[in-house]
Amino acid sequence: MSNLSNTSDEILASARNLIMSGGYNGFSYADISEVVGIRKASIHHHFPSKVDLVRELVKRYREDGQANVAALEQNVPNALDILKVYANHWTKCIEDASRPYCVCALLASELPSLPPEVATEVTNFFRFISSWLTTVMERGSKNGALNLTSEPHVEAEAFLATVYGAMLSARAYGKPEVFSTILAPALNRLTPNVSH
Amino acid sequence: MSNLSNTSDEILASARNLIMSGGYNGFSYADISEVVGIRKASIHHHFPSKVDLVRELVKRYREDGQANVAALEQNVPNALDILKVYANHWTKCIEDASRPYCVCALLASELPSLPPEVATEVTNFFRFISSWLTTVMERGSKNGALNLTSEPHVEAEAFLATVYGAMLSARAYGKPEVFSTILAPALNRLTPNVSH
DNA sequence: GTCTGTCTACCTTCTAGTAGGCAGATCGTC
DNA sequence: GACGATCTGCCTACTAGAAGGTAGACAGAC
Numbered sequence: 001m002s003n004l005s006n007t008s009d010e011i012l013a014s015a016r017n018l019i020m021s022g023g024y025n026g027f028s029y030a031d032i033s034e035v036v037g038i039r040k041a042s043i044h045h046h047f048p049s050k051v052d053l054v055r056e057l058v059k060r061y062r063e064d065g066q067a068n069v070a071a072l073e074q075n076v077p078n079a080l081d082i083l084k085v086y087a088n089h090w091t092k093c094i095e096d097a098s099r100p101y102c103v104c105a106l107l108a109s110e111l112p113s114l115p116p117e118v119a120t121e122v123t124n125f126f127r128f129i130s131s132w133l134t135t136v137m138e139r140g141s142k143n144g145a146l147n148l149t150s151e152p153h154v155e156a157e158a159f160l161a162t163v164y165g166a167m168l169s170a171r172a173y174g175k176p177e178v179f180s181t182i183l184a185p186a187l188n189r190l191t192p193n194v195s196h
Numbered sequence: 197m198s199n200l201s202n203t204s205d206e207i208l209a210s211a212r213n214l215i216m217s218g219g220y221n222g223f224s225y226a227d228i229s230e231v232v233g234i235r236k237a238s239i240h241h242h243f244p245s246k247v248d249l250v251r252e253l254v255k256r257y258r259e260d261g262q263a264n265v266a267a268l269e270q271n272v273p274n275a276l277d278i279l280k281v282y283a284n285h286w287t288k289c290i291e292d293a294s295r296p297y298c299v300c301a302l303l304a305s306e307l308p309s310l311p312p313e314v315a316t317e318v319t320n321f322f323r324f325i326s327s328w329l330t331t332v333m334e335r336g337s338k339n340g341a342l343n344l345t346s347e348p349h350v351e352a353e354a355f356l357a358t359v360y361g362a363m364l365s366a367r368a369y370g371k372p373e374v375f376s377t378i379l380a381p382a383l384n385r386l387t388p389n390v391s392h
Numbered sequence: 393g394t395c396t397g398t399c400t401a402c403c404t405t406c407t408a409g410t411a412g413g414c415a416g417a418t419c420g421t422c
Numbered sequence: 423g424a425c426g427a428t429c430t431g432c433c434t435a436c437t438a439g440a441a442g443g444t445a446g447a448c449a450g451a452c
Binding site: 405422 | 431432434435436438439440441446447448451
Binding site for chain 1: 217218219220221222297300301302304305306307308309318319322323326345346350351353354356357358359360361362364365367368369370374377378381382384385
C-alpha cells in the first residue's frame with residue numbers, strides 16, 4: 001500500500017532529527033535503524049549511500065521551505081507580518097523543543113568537511129532563503145510596510161544572520177527564550193515609525 | 197627542551213583546525229597524527245582521551261579570549277572602537293581564511309550530541325563573551341560612546357548573534373565578504389548620531 | 393634510575409556498504 | 423482464473439576499514 005514510501009519518509013525524518021542534534025558525522029545508519037525499527041541493510045535499499053540520504057534530505061528540506069514560503073506569501077500580505085511569522089515559526093520550534101535547530105544551519109557550519117553533493121544542496125538552501133528575504137525587504141520598503149536603513153539585500157542578510165545567530169545562542173546557553181529576546185528588537189527596528 | 201610541551205601545543209592547534217572545519221565528530225586521532233607527524237598512540241600520551249583533548253582545547257580557547265579581551269580593554273578606551281576591533285578580528289580571520297570560523301560556534305551547534313564535559317566548556321565560552329559584551333554595552337551607553345535602543349544585555353546578545361550569524365552566512369555562501377556586509381550596518385546602528 | 397616522549401603492535405567496537413535470500417504484491421499471458 | 427516472471431521491501435550474514443584506546447618496549451634527558 002502507501003506505507004511503501006512511508007518507510008523512506010521515516011528514515012528521512014529520523015535522519016533529520018539526528019543531524020539536527022549532531023550533524024553529518026554525528027549519526028550512523030545504525031542510529032536510524034534503531035529509531036525506525038528496520039535493519040541497517042534495509043536503509044541502504046532506500047538510500048544506497050549516506051550521501052544519497054542526506055542530499056535528498058536537504059533537497060526536500062528546501063522544497064518544503066519553498067512551499068511554505070509560497071503559502072505564506074499568499075496568506076499574509078504585509079511584509080513585516082511575514083517576517084514576524086517567520087521568526088515566530090522558529091520561536092515555537094525552539095521553545096517546544098520539537099525542532100530546536102535548523103538542519104541546514106548545522107550542515108552549513110560543517111560545510112568544508114561535507115561531501116560536495118551535500119554541500120552544494122546546503123548552499124542552495126541558504127541562497128533560497130536569502131533571495132526570498134530580499135524580495136520581502138524590497139516589497140516592504142516600497143509599500144511602507146518596512147522601515148529599512150540599508151539596501152534590501154543587506155537588510156535581508158542581516159535579518160537572516162540575526163535569526164541564525166539567535167538560534168545558535170539559544171542552543172549555546174541552553175535557554176530557548178534567548179531567541180525571542182534577540183528577535184524582538186530586530187523586528188522593532190524594521191517596524192515603520194507611526195509618528196511619521 | 198621546551199619542545200616537550202610544543203608537541204601538545206601542535207596537537208591542540210591541529211585539532212582546532214580540524215574541528216573548525218568539521219566539528220567534534222569530523223576529526224580523529226589519525227587525522228591529527230598525520231598533520232603533527234607522530235603516531236596515534238603518542239597523542240594519547242598527551243591527551244588520554246578525545247574528551248580530554250577537546251575539553252582542554254576549548255578551555256584554552258576561552259582563556260586566550262579572556263586574555264585578548266583584557267588587553268583590548270586596556271588599549272582601546274572607546275566602547276564602539278572595541279566592538280569594531282572585535283568585528284574586525286573576525287573579518288580578517290574569515291577573509292584570509294586563516295581561522296574562518298569560531299571553534300566554539302561549531303561545537304555549540306553540535307552541543308546536544310557533545311560529551312557533557314565538552315558541552316559545559318563550550319557554554320562557558322559563550323557566557324564569557326556574552327557577559328563581556330554586556331559590560332562594553334553598559335559602559336558605552338553610560339559615557340555616550342554607544343547608541344543603544346535596548347537594554348545593554350539585549351544589545352550584547354543581538355550583537356553576538358549578528359557576528360555568529362554573519363560567520364555562518366559567509367561560510368554557507370562561500371563568500372567571506374558577506375561578513376563585513378552584515379557587520380557594517382550593525383556597527384553603524386550603534387554609532388552615536390553626531391547631529392545630536 | 394626514573395621520568396618523558398615516542399614507538400610498534402594490538403584490541404574492540406563501530407562504520408558504511410555488499411551479497412544473496414525470501415516473502416508478498418503486481419504483472420502479462422495463456 | 424491459473425502460471426510463472428518480475429519487482430519491492432526487508433532480512434541475515436558478511437566485509438574492509440576506521441574509530442578510540444591499551445600494553446609494553448625503547449631511547450634519551452635529568
